[in-house]
Amino acid sequence: MAHTNRSVLVVGLGRFGSSIATTLDEQGQDVLAVDISGEMVNRWSPYFPTAQADMTDVIALEQLGVSDFGTAVVAIGDSIEASVITAGNLLDAGINDLWAKSVSKEHARILQRIGVRHIINAEMDAGKRVGHLVSGNYLDYIELEGVHSVVKIHTPAHVAGYSIGDVKVLDRYGVTVVGLKAPGRDFEYGSKDLVMHRNDELVIMGTQDQIDRFIRG
Structure with missing residues (x-):
């Protein structure tokens, strides 16, 4: 199977x-999913291309041609242990766009030290997002890399009826209004x-403090 630099392992x-593999396959991505368990x-x-292999074994990586994958x-x-060794093997194989799931801060720290570019703590990220949604202030919440977040909120009462320019949202609050969705409109x-x-529904971007200040008015 020939892979391009857009292929995902x-x-x-x-x-x-x-x-992840299901989502990538549904999007038409060239994906190969590997597991040690038959x-x-x-x-x-039956759902997407798969292979059985132990990815802590460098010979298995060579047989799969992992260096042909872009991500x-x-x-x-x-x-x-298996996560870290596999990540190290993939980095050695030349895959720089590497994502890895971590299960603890210590795990994440090790992955970061060996050069993994994107570290995902799925449970922590999901818990933080749900916590923000449960608080009732946000309709949706995405934490970006760094200190910024993108959130969806209802228009705060103190700016309702005013234009973004009139309120000077960016100058006054440090928040960027990405856009809005009015009921029944695009x-x-x-x-x-x-x-x-x-x-x-406003989609806004800023730091946590900036967003909270904009909501409070």
């Missing part, structure tokens, strides 16, 4: 890895003349 077919490989082989995801969650990008109404 997913290692580990638990709930996390199988979900049972897991057989379960998912890899290490979705191993049941063994920190999404509109955040120009200065765009008027924010109470039932509109």
